[in-house]
Amino acid sequence: MGKVEENKKKKQESLLNTAYELFTTKGINSTAISDIVEKAGVAKGTFYLYFKDKYDIKDKLVAHKARALFSDADAALGRSGIQELDGQLIFIIDHVINALTDNEPLLSFISKNLVMGALRSVLLTGESSDGDIYDKFLSLVEHDVYEYEEVDVMLFTIVELVGSTAYDSIIYKKPLPIEAYKPFLYRVVRMIIESHRKTETAAKSG
Amino acid sequence: MGKVEENKKKKQESLLNTAYELFTTKGINSTAISDIVEKAGVAKGTFYLYFKDKYDIKDKLVAHKARALFSDADAALGRSGIQELDGQLIFIIDHVINALTDNEPLLSFISKNLVMGALRSVLLTGESSDGDIYDKFLSLVEHDVYEYEEVDVMLFTIVELVGSTAYDSIIYKKPLPIEAYKPFLYRVVRMIIESHRKTETAAKSG
Amino acid sequence: MGKVEENKKKKQESLLNTAYELFTTKGINSTAISDIVEKAGVAKGTFYLYFKDKYDIKDKLVAHKARALFSDADAALGRSGIQELDGQLIFIIDHVINALTDNEPLLSFISKNLVMGALRSVLLTGESSDGDIYDKFLSLVEHDVYEYEEVDVMLFTIVELVGSTAYDSIIYKKPLPIEAYKPFLYRVVRMIIESHRKTETAAKSG
Amino acid sequence: MGKVEENKKKKQESLLNTAYELFTTKGINSTAISDIVEKAGVAKGTFYLYFKDKYDIKDKLVAHKARALFSDADAALGRSGIQELDGQLIFIIDHVINALTDNEPLLSFISKNLVMGALRSVLLTGESSDGDIYDKFLSLVEHDVYEYEEVDVMLFTIVELVGSTAYDSIIYKKPLPIEAYKPFLYRVVRMIIESHRKTETAAKSG
DNA sequence: GATGAATGAGCATTCATTCAT
DNA sequence: CATGAATGAATGCTCATTCAT
Numbered sequence: 001m002g003k004v005e006e007n008k009k010k011k012q013e014s015l016l017n018t019a020y021e022l023f024t025t026k027g028i029n030s031t032a033i034s035d036i037v038e039k040a041g042v043a044k045g046t047f048y049l050y051f052k053d054k055y056d057i058k059d060k061l062v063a064h065k066a067r068a069l070f071s072d073a074d075a076a077l078g079r080s081g082i083q084e085l086d087g088q089l090i091f092i093i094d095h096v097i098n099a100l101t102d103n104e105p106l107l108s109f110i111s112k113n114l115v116m117g118a119l120r121s122v123l124l125t126g127e128s129s130d131g132d133i134y135d136k137f138l139s140l141v142e143h144d145v146y147e148y149e150e151v152d153v154m155l156f157t158i159v160e161l162v163g164s165t166a167y168d169s170i171i172y173k174k175p176l177p178i179e180a181y182k183p184f185l186y187r188v189v190r191m192i193i194e195s196h197r198k199t200e201t202a203a204k205s206g
Numbered sequence: 207m208g209k210v211e212e213n214k215k216k217k218q219e220s221l222l223n224t225a226y227e228l229f230t231t232k233g234i235n236s237t238a239i240s241d242i243v244e245k246a247g248v249a250k251g252t253f254y255l256y257f258k259d260k261y262d263i264k265d266k267l268v269a270h271k272a273r274a275l276f277s278d279a280d281a282a283l284g285r286s287g288i289q290e291l292d293g294q295l296i297f298i299i300d301h302v303i304n305a306l307t308d309n310e311p312l313l314s315f316i317s318k319n320l321v322m323g324a325l326r327s328v329l330l331t332g333e334s335s336d337g338d339i340y341d342k343f344l345s346l347v348e349h350d351v352y353e354y355e356e357v358d359v360m361l362f363t364i365v366e367l368v369g370s371t372a373y374d375s376i377i378y379k380k381p382l383p384i385e386a387y388k389p390f391l392y393r394v395v396r397m398i399i400e401s402h403r404k405t406e407t408a409a410k411s412g
Numbered sequence: 413m414g415k416v417e418e419n420k421k422k423k424q425e426s427l428l429n430t431a432y433e434l435f436t437t438k439g440i441n442s443t444a445i446s447d448i449v450e451k452a453g454v455a456k457g458t459f460y461l462y463f464k465d466k467y468d469i470k471d472k473l474v475a476h477k478a479r480a481l482f483s484d485a486d487a488a489l490g491r492s493g494i495q496e497l498d499g500q501l502i503f504i505i506d507h508v509i510n511a512l513t514d515n516e517p518l519l520s521f522i523s524k525n526l527v528m529g530a531l532r533s534v535l536l537t538g539e540s541s542d543g544d545i546y547d548k549f550l551s552l553v554e555h556d557v558y559e560y561e562e563v564d565v566m567l568f569t570i571v572e573l574v575g576s577t578a579y580d581s582i583i584y585k586k587p588l589p590i591e592a593y594k595p596f597l598y599r600v601v602r603m604i605i606e607s608h609r610k611t612e613t614a615a616k617s618g
Numbered sequence: 619m620g621k622v623e624e625n626k627k628k629k630q631e632s633l634l635n636t637a638y639e640l641f642t643t644k645g646i647n648s649t650a651i652s653d654i655v656e657k658a659g660v661a662k663g664t665f666y667l668y669f670k671d672k673y674d675i676k677d678k679l680v681a682h683k684a685r686a687l688f689s690d691a692d693a694a695l696g697r698s699g700i701q702e703l704d705g706q707l708i709f710i711i712d713h714v715i716n717a718l719t720d721n722e723p724l725l726s727f728i729s730k731n732l733v734m735g736a737l738r739s740v741l742l743t744g745e746s747s748d749g750d751i752y753d754k755f756l757s758l759v760e761h762d763v764y765e766y767e768e769v770d771v772m773l774f775t776i777v778e779l780v781g782s783t784a785y786d787s788i789i790y791k792k793p794l795p796i797e798a799y800k801p802f803l804y805r806v807v808r809m810i811i812e813s814h815r816k817t818e819t820a821a822k823s824g
Numbered sequence: 825g826a827t828g829a830a831t832g833a834g835c836a837t838t839c840a841t842t843c844a845t
Numbered sequence: 846c847a848t849g850a851a852t853g854a855a856t857g858c859t860c861a862t863t864c865a866t
Contacts, residue, residue: 621866650857671857
């Protein structure tokens with residue numbers, strides 16, 4: 001990578017990092033582009049070389065952060081050696097929840113900008129080049145000992161349920177703090193998974 | 207009511223209605239206060255007689271609309287004569303979902319401004335004079351033939367699950383249109399309810 | 413005085429007192445008529461029954477406060493029994509300075525609104541019915557054992573000198589606190605008085 | 619200086635000049651920022667590039683104008699060859715008074731915004747690079763044949779006295795027009811100077 | 825590519841004043 | 846006399862966007 005290229009990358013990263021910091025502390029509406037460029041140490045015009053406007057940089061940030069969250073979880077899952085689908089999904093969920101519990105600004109930022117189902121579009125239908133996250137979920141399902149019907153519906157329901165309940169539980173600790181709520185939540189997740197199992201064939205042969 | 211009082215009420219309602227119309231069509235960020243007052247036919251200063259700013263009128267609208275939605279559902283429930291808790295809750299959910307399906311602007315408006323669990327705080331802890339909506343839910347639970355534990359958790363989980371899944375299903379028809387998704391959704395709701403039943407006493411005596 | 417008359421008086425006084433309080437704490441520019449009426453507990457329209465605008469009430473307040481200041485000093489002078497002009501003038505000056513030292517808001521209010529020589533027009537050319545303050549000064553001069561020339565000029569010079577130096581000295585304690593500055597100030601005042609004495613006749617006969 | 623720098627300077631000067639003109643003709647309260655930018659031929663946003671608000675530009679103008687006034691007087695003093703302190707101070711005073719007499723808008727602007735002693739802080743403790751005006755006054759005192767005590771107090775008293783009396787005399791011609799009042803004023807100034815001379819040593823040795 | 829001065833439309837907010845009750 | 850709801854012109858200020866250097 002040439003020095004010029006390097007510098008370009010550096011400027012863009014600086015803008016992204018600064019924007020994230022300001023968005024999470026001041027809110028998006030109250031963050032002006034001039035705030036971002038000032039803090040990032042670049043000229044105002046430079047912003048427009050890389051991003052269309054404030055919402056462009058926001059969208060890129062949300063997608064990036066959300067994807068990173070699940071990539072981490074997936075990597076950890078690989079190391080865990082868990083084999084059953086319900087255990088795997090709950091492992092991923094737990095990993096993400098823990099990460100967000102430790103990082104409330106990120107939780108706030110993602111949840112405010114992933115109005116409900118938007119999470120799905122970002123996460124489950126990825127545009128990442130090397131196989132998206134949704135494919136990984138599907139792959140988990142396919143390799144389980146059981147067979148499942150309406151896998152789309154199952155994953156959708158789980159993602160929405162967890163996404164919306166975890167936010168309140170972490171931020172407001174209502175109706176329970178997240179650690180106290182987890183048993184209830186994971187019980188429901190397990191129930192959802194079980195209810196999608198094909199019952200006639202107890203397990204896949206082979 | 208004096209003529210003055212009447213006029214005040216009229217002005218405020220006019221502002222609320224106009225704001226709702228503009229918020230749902232242009233979005234809140236793109237709606238200026240001058241747009242609202244112009245369309246409502248009042249002077250700019252009048253706006254500030256009744257509301258602190260754009261977000262004040264928005265909050266009042268969200269609360270009002272959400273409350274109306276559940277009041278209607280509750281009234282219909284009363285006429286239905288349903289007695290079992292799971293049937294009652296699903297009746298209310300179904301009523302609200304149908305109302306929102308028929309009124310996508312309202313769905314959009316409410317969901318965008320009730321970031322997930324905020325729905326709970328608005329709806330379930332009402333300031334309405336004659337007993338709030340949360341009390342009605344509790345009342346339904348208490349009168350059921352079964353006893354339940356962790357009622358707070360149960361209601362919270364159901365509200366969040368339904369709120370977030372229904373949005374996608376109605377608006378994007380993904381992963382299924384709402385009518386096709388309902389059986390899955392209601393099955394999960396029933397499972398949640400059942401899982402909160404106290405098991406030692408199959409039913410309340412008396 | 414009828415009850416109606418009494419009430420009128422009460423409202424006006426309430427407005428004056430409230431205006432004075434707000435002017436001295438928030439400043440005139442930042443005090444709105446709505447602030448005054450709200451705090452005074454009267455309706456907005458009522459303000460306009462008694463005063464033309466904000467500056468009308470301000471002018472009335474300044475004149476009233478300044479006059480009261482000198483009336484007090486004059487009364488105290490009467491009780492003191494001092495006979496010589498220089499002693500009398502310095503007594504009055506000292507009395508006013510002490511009052512303002514004990515009441516910095518009043519000092520600030522008066523000085524900010526009596527831009528320099530305006531003090532003269534308010535104080536020295538009174539419109540008060542029972543003989544104005546300027547007349548009293550003249551009377552002091554006339555009754556002195558010495559005769560003076562250019563009395564107008566003498567009084568003017570003294571008033572301006574004291575007015576402008578005392579402000580800094582009290583508020584900023586620069587170049588000296590008022591008590592330390594007084595000896596210098598009064599020495600100059602005495603010199604001004606002496607320099608206006610008619611020299612040919614050492615003293616008035618009789 | 620680059621073209622850009624030049625242009626910046628021009629814009630700022632244009633704003634300062636226009637603001638001064640409007641402040642002196644319409645008054646500060648009645649001058650809107652939009653008035654200034656319109657007359658100056660720049661965009662509204664440009665104003666905020668150089669000044670915080672209306673009062674920022676006012677303060678900068680007052681300081682600048684007051685400083686210029688005394689710089690001119692000081693330069694003229696240098697050309698005059700006067701050696702004695704009282705003559706020097708009265709020369710400066712006379713120069714400033716004459717300048718203000720010929721320029722009533724400037725007198726009005728400065729006096730209204732240099733509430734009494736504020737003149738001192740602006741003028742006598744300058745931030746000008748090449749030694750401030752106060753230092754020049756001190757230098758005059760030090761080089762006089764006599765020694766003085768409490769020089770601070772002496773200069774302060776003179777500045778305040780002249781500042782407040784001259785305003786009335788020039789603007790209202792009361793109690794006398796400035797030319798007629800000057801003899802009285804300068805007599806007092808001389809008395810103040812003499813009263814600060816150290817008496818034990820009639821003159822500095824050497 | 826990078827800069828940052830300049831722009832000016834756009835917006836929220838204030839507030840003196842009126843007048844029907 | 847007193848009220849206070851309504852007005853809407855006035856104004857300060859922001860900020861995304863452009864473009865000459």
